[in-house]
Amino acid sequence: MRVLGIETSCDETAAAVVERDHNGHGRILSNVVLSQIDDHAPYGGVVPEIAARAHVEVLDRLIGQALHEAQMTLDDVDAVAATAGPGLIGGLIVGLMTGKAIAMAAQKPFYAINHLEGHALTPRLTDQIDFPYLLLLVSGGHTQMVLVKGLGDYERLGTTIDDALGEAFDKTAKLLGLPYPGGPEVEKAALLGDSSRFLLPRPLKGEERLDFSFSGLKTAVRQLATTLEPLSQSDVNDICAAFQAAVADTLNDRVSRSLARFRTVFPEVAEPALVVAGGVAANKVLRACLQNLCAGNGFRFIAPPMALCTDNAAMIAWAGAERAENMTADSLDIAPRSRWPL
Ligand code: KG4
Ligand code: ZN
Numbered sequence: 001m002r003v004l005g006i007e008t009s010c011d012e013t014a015a016a017v018v019e020r021d022h023n024g025h026g027r028i029l030s031n032v033v034l035s036q037i038d039d040h041a042p043y044g045g046v047v048p049e050i051a052a053r054a055h056v057e058v059l060d061r062l063i064g065q066a067l068h069e070a071q072m073t074l075d076d077v078d079a080v081a082a083t084a085g086p087g088l089i090g091g092l093i094v095g096l097m098t099g100k101a102i103a104m105a106a107q108k109p110f111y112a113i114n115h116l117e118g119h120a121l122t123p124r125l126t127d128q129i130d131f132p133y134l135l136l137l138v139s140g141g142h143t144q145m146v147l148v149k150g151l152g153d154y155e156r157l158g159t160t161i162d163d164a165l166g167e168a169f170d171k172t173a174k175l176l177g178l179p180y181p182g183g184p185e186v187e188k189a190a191l192l193g194d195s196s197r198f199l200l201p202r203p204l205k206g207e208e209r210l211d212f213s214f215s216g217l218k219t220a221v222r223q224l225a226t227t228l229e230p231l232s233q234s235d236v237n238d239i240c241a242a243f244q245a246a247v248a249d250t251l252n253d254r255v256s257r258s259l260a261r262f263r264t265v266f267p268e269v270a271e272p273a274l275v276v277a278g279g280v281a282a283n284k285v286l287r288a289c290l291q292n293l294c295a296g297n298g299f300r301f302i303a304p305p306m307a308l309c310t311d312n313a314a315m316i317a318w319a320g321a322e323r324a325e326n327m328t329a330d331s332l333d334i335a336p337r338s339r340w341p342l
Pocket of ligand 1: 010138139140141142165166167169170181182183184187278279280281282283284309310311
């Protein structure tokens, strides 16, 4: 089963070809991603209209490149999969319509993929892990803890009640005068800072529910920065270090509750796994914190390679391949959805 995947839900235009064999093992034949970061950086965040136009300009070429790198033509593809949501509607329209048109012209089955399902199924492509497992998705647009029970069977245990974690990193960076995207900048500055100089809040810490909250933390950073104005470089470094320590501590508390929940729901699973995905998973301090937490609770910690943690089309092609093996194709009438919970 070879599937062409298309991803255009945010600021990455991507196309890929993935193969799934009869044993359920996956192989990436090509994975092309074009980031629009430079187009959006001057505005300090993703501008939907710019994103949609940029997808239109490059998508055809990227699909051609993905097929070429996989040494295939459309005739060799068994199915076409495209992200149908959630995400920015302009970009979704571009990718979904292109995918449908290709499927129709080449007379191939079409699969409309939920972007979050793409992230959720990635560890089955990279690490061949079995259901069920826990997924922590932390990106610029999403912060969710998901119980992945089976194909198409997902239970969201918790989500952010305000900002996504990546968004909190980006907004904190902006408040401190650091460039976009802010996550890597905050991590770099934090390395030079003293995390004990300021104490920032740990939102929802100790609460029974499995949700996340980050806007209070961002507000505390704003207040602190205003009090200290004008900020020296060491002020910025110390605030970043305090911010990251607060995030690590909060994640530790929130995620440990979900690990316990997993144990309650699936007591028979001998070696449960926590999978982390999304751009924030690149953060070394947070990774180490989650790794320790897993080690202390008897969980395997799985972080797919960075290129497959962030937005890409291989995960969409793979979700399409898993669906194609087990489910009937989607109708070409399907509409894009800017909101689409798993
Ligand atoms: O998954 P992703 O590439 O795109 C989507 O949001 O879908 O995630 C991007 C987010 C941005 O908010 C970025 O600031 C954050 O991931 N990020 C990081 C790091 N690298 C990227 N956050 C914290 N530490 C990092 N090293
Ligand atoms: Zn994503």
